[in-house]
Amino acid sequence: MSELRIMRGREWARPVRPARREVLSAVPEVEEGRPPLLFVPGFGHGAWAFAEHWLGHAASRGFPAFAMSLRGHGASEPAPEATLRAYAHDVVQVAAGLPRQAVLVGHGAGALVVAHALARYPARGAVLVAPVFGGWGVLGAALRRNPAGTLPAVFGGPLRLNRGQLFSRELPDEEARRYVGRLGRAGRRAQWALLGEPAAEPAVGAPPVLVMGSPDDRVVPSSTLTRVARRYGSAPLLFPGMGHDLMLDARWVEPIDAILDWLEKEPAAH
Amino acid sequence: MSTSTDHGRPDPSAQGRDAAPVSDRGDTVCVIGAGASGLTAIKNLREHGFGVDCYERETGVGGAWNWRHDRSPVYASTHLLSSKPFTQFPDFPMPDSWPDYPHHSQLLSYFERYADHFDLRSHIWFGTEVVRVEPAEGDRWDVTTRSTGGYGPERTSRYAAVLIANGHNWSPKLPRYEGLEEFRGEIMHASSYKDPAQLRGKRVLVVGAGNTGCDIAVEAAQQASRCWHSSRRGYWYAPKYVFGRPADQVNDALLALRVPLRVRQWLYHWTLRLTVGDLTRFGLPKPDHRVYETHPIANSQLVYYVGHGAIGPVPDVARFHPYAVELTDGREIDPEVVIFATGYLPRFEFLGASVFADSAGAGRPTLWLNAFTPGHPTLAVAGLLQPDSGMFTLAHWQTVLFARVLQARRDRPERAAAFAQRVRERAGERYSGQVKESSRHWFEVGHADYLRAVQRALLDLEAK
Numbered sequence: 234m235s236e237l238r239i240m241r242g243r244e245w246a247r248p249v250r251p252a253r254r255e256v257l258s259a260v261p262e263v264e265e266g267r268p269p270l271l272f273v274p275g276f277g278h279g280a281w282a283f284a285e286h287w288l289g290h291a292a293s294r295g296f297p298a299f300a301m302s303l304r305g306h307g308a309s310e311p312a313p314e315a316t317l318r319a320y321a322h323d324v325v326q327v328a329a330g331l332p333r334q335a336v337l338v339g340h341g342a343g344a345l346v347v348a349h350a351l352a353r354y355p356a357r358g359a360v361l362v363a364p365v366f367g368g369w370g371v372l373g374a375a376l377r378r379n380p381a382g383t384l385p386a387v388f389g390g391p392l393r394l395n396r397g398q399l400f401s402r403e404l405p406d407e408e409a410r411r412y413v414g415r416l417g418r419a420g421r422r423a424q425w426a427l428l429g430e431p432a433a434e435p436a437v438g439a440p441p442v443l444v445m446g447s448p449d450d451r452v453v454p455s456s457t458l459t460r461v462a463r464r465y466g467s468a469p470l471l472f473p474g475m476g477h478d479l480m481l482d483a484r485w486v487e488p489i490d491a492i493l494d495w496l497e498k499e500p501a502a503h
Numbered sequence: 504m505s506t507s508t509d510h511g512r513p514d515p516s517a518q519g520r521d522a523a524p525v526s527d528r529g530d531t532v533c534v535i536g537a538g539a540s541g542l543t544a545i546k547n548l549r550e551h552g553f554g555v556d557c558y559e560r561e562t563g564v565g566g567a568w569n570w571r572h573d574r575s576p577v578y579a580s581t582h583l584l585s586s587k588p589f590t591q592f593p594d595f596p597m598p599d600s601w602p603d604y605p606h607h608s609q610l611l612s613y614f615e616r617y618a619d620h621f622d623l624r625s626h627i628w629f630g631t632e633v634v635r636v637e638p639a640e641g642d643r644w645d646v647t648t649r650s651t652g653g654y655g656p657e658r659t660s661r662y663a664a665v666l667i668a669n670g671h672n673w674s675p676k677l678p679r680y681e682g683l684e685e686f687r688g689e690i691m692h693a694s695s696y697k698d699p700a701q702l703r704g705k706r707v708l709v710v711g712a713g714n715t716g717c718d719i720a721v722e723a724a725q726q727a728s729r730c731w732h733s734s735r736r737g738y739w740y741a742p743k744y745v746f747g748r749p750a751d752q753v754n755d756a757l758l759a760l761r762v763p764l765r766v767r768q769w770l771y772h773w774t775l776r777l778t779v780g781d782l783t784r785f786g787l788p789k790p791d792h793r794v795y796e797t798h799p800i801a802n803s804q805l806v807y808y809v810g811h812g813a814i815g816p817v818p819d820v821a822r823f824h825p826y827a828v829e830l831t832d833g834r835e836i837d838p839e840v841v842i843f844a845t846g847y848l849p850r851f852e853f854l855g856a857s858v859f860a861d862s863a864g865a866g867r868p869t870l871w872l873n874a875f876t877p878g879h880p881t882l883a884v885a886g887l888l889q890p891d892s893g894m895f896t897l898a899h900w901q902t903v904l905f906a907r908v909l910q911a912r913r914d915r916p917e918r919a920a921a922f923a924q925r926v927r928e929r930a931g932e933r934y935s936g937q938v939k940e941s942s943r944h945w946f947e948v949g950h951a952d953y954l955r956a957v958q959r960a961l962l963d964l965e966a967k
Contacts, residue, residue, distance in 0.1 A: 236962075237958065237961065237962070238958070239593070239896075239900050239954050239957065239958045239961070240950075240951055240954040240955050240958060241593070242755040242756070242758045242759035242951065243755075243756075243759040244588070245588040245589055245751075245752065245755050246588075246752045246753070246755040246756035246758075246759055247752070247756070248587065248588045248752070251599035251600070252599075322596075325596055326596060326598065326599055329595050329596055329598075329620070330598065331620070332619065332620065333619070333620055333622065334620055334621055334622070353593070353594060353596070354594055354595070355546075355550060355594050355621075437594050438550045438594070439550070
């Protein structure tokens with residue numbers, strides 16, 4: 234992680250241009266004083282990926298739940314030239330707009346966006362689900378599993394993930410096809426940024442961070458999970474047999490229950 | 504939520520002055536004031552694990568920015584002088600939908616949302632003013648409070664540390680003029696100016712060319728039948744936009760490139776010459792200093808109205824007559840209303856004179872980083888700054904540093920001792936280039952120099 238930096242002239246001189254954002258929500262009928270959750274989807278995914286199962290489930294357990302689409306994704310404003318910084322800006326804007334201090338939950342490259350957002354917003358806690366933190370290892374794995382879908386991205390084209398990378402065999406084919414059909418693409422500059430493994434500044438407010446994923450994830454190798462978790466001083470929570478998209482795969486309820494259980498136990502997250 | 508908001512039972516072993524019972528609040532920190540600096544202090548102290556009791560004399564948050572407060576200096580048209588990125592707290596951005604320069608009512612709603620978002624109100628005692636802050640043994644503090652207005656009994660609580668965030672823009676500074684008492688017209692300080700309706704159809708003299716004075720002159724230009732604007736010296740009137748961008752963003756782009764001050768001054772003069780033009784042609788005095796040597800004035804409209812004849816620039820006031828004002832160039836003018844936009848002085852009336860080593864009692868304490876008191880490691884002031892940019896970012900990092908110093912006192916006493924030593928050695932340090940000596944510039948800091956100094960202090964404290 235890079236050092237604390239409080240004089241941010243470059244950042245102030247060039248503020249991120251605002252973009253219209255899609256935010257979906259599911260709030261419990263009775264306000265129970267639990268912290269709101271903000272789900273941040275990874276590259277190619279939109280708020281819909283969480284609206285499918287996790288939003289409703291979190292609300293049914295008493296947590297106000299929100300899911301957003303990064304600019305250029307889902308129903309947010311198109312943004313072909315979006316950068317990682319613009320994505321992190323979007324997350325901080327939505328989080329600061331919630332009525333109370335939020336827990337940020339990022340999936341895939343959305344976990345990297347959350348890691349950057351944590352340096353600009355004191356979240357109550359953070360969950361990094363199957364985090365894609367970039368680097369050549371991730372590119373190598375993707376090229377091996379899905380060369381045709383990955384190679385164009387290296388040259389600024391779209392990154393196309395396939396069913397085998399995202400889901401386990403337990404998920405019915407028809408559903409998997411439907412999800413893959415909804416995938417969009419991230420901006421090319423943001424995609425390229427992944428190669429550089431962009432280091433996030435330290436998180437402000439020392440939030441507790443939970444890292445989770447699947448040892449059978451075909452996008453994120455187990456070694457990456459361990460490395461990211463170590464960066465936040467813990468070990469990853471594992472869900473064997475699941476694909477990269479833990480929120481859409483057949484056993485989606487296990488990881489979300491684990492997140493909510495963790496939030497209920499974590500003293501700092503209250 | 505912990506019990507940090509209940510007042511502890513009076514501890515019979517602790518006896519304050521006059522043998523009144525003192526309730527011991529343990530490791531809790533006392534914050535005085537729930538304005539911008541006080542709110543960020545509560546949030547950051549809580550974030551670092553401290554219990555906080557904040558005393559606020561008014562019934563709402565926002566301090567000076569809450570127009571309902573009787574000490575609030577805002578007027579109906581007050582807008583920010585620094586653009587959003589410089590104004591907002593560094594970890595709680597203003598909404599994207601707000602303009603570059605938000606209005607004061609938006610700022611109040613920003614502070615209210617900040618307080619709710621981080622659940623700060625449960626730590627604030629509203630309608631309670633601080634009467635006395637006295638040192639107790641072990642670097643602790645006895646804070647005596649009572650209901651605002653002096654009703655009800657006083658109560659004294661003992662705290663591990665005190666953070667003063669009482670603001671410095673509420674006690675008007677009024678210059679002395681010969682004959683002022685005999686003047687028959689209306690006289691007011693800018694602090695009581697609220698609405699342009701107060702000026703409608705009148706002959707108005709505005710004294711003072713700070714940002715407030717210029718704002719009021721611009722409003723008088725549109726509402727009054729006649730407007731004179733008196734200034735002691737010539738100033739640089741910077742437009743709020745240059746090259747199609749907020750001017751402070753252009754300036755920080757240069758700062759980020761580490762362009763030296765001389766070059767930035769030259770570029771600034773050159774930009775002003777191209778956009779605003781030669782001010783002496785309008786009858787405004789020529790500035791007697793280079794830009795960046797006085798507090799910057801951001802006003803795009805003043806020169807516009809001078810150019811339309813709606814504002815008459817005049818020199819300093821020499822003396823008042825019953826129905827006229829004599830100027831230093833011998834001219835006489837006949838205003839009905841005189842508004843003194845002559846600034847404010849800080850006041851710490853609850854603090855004994857010995858604490859701040861402010862021998863003159865003028866309200867100018869000798870501090871390090873404008874915040875830390877030599878000899879009193881558990882006392883700090885937040886927001887006693889006049890930055891060339893937004894203030895809340897600076898107050899945020901001041902209070903983060905204070906919280907880390909208090910943590911170090913507990914966990915790494917040798918680090919805290921080294922910090923206290925640095926406070927003694929460096930008290931009184933300045934964080935701006937050469938500025939004109941005047942009470943107006945007592946607390947002037949350049950935001951880049953200041954933040955770099957705070958960052959160094961933070962990293963030194965944390966070094967292995």
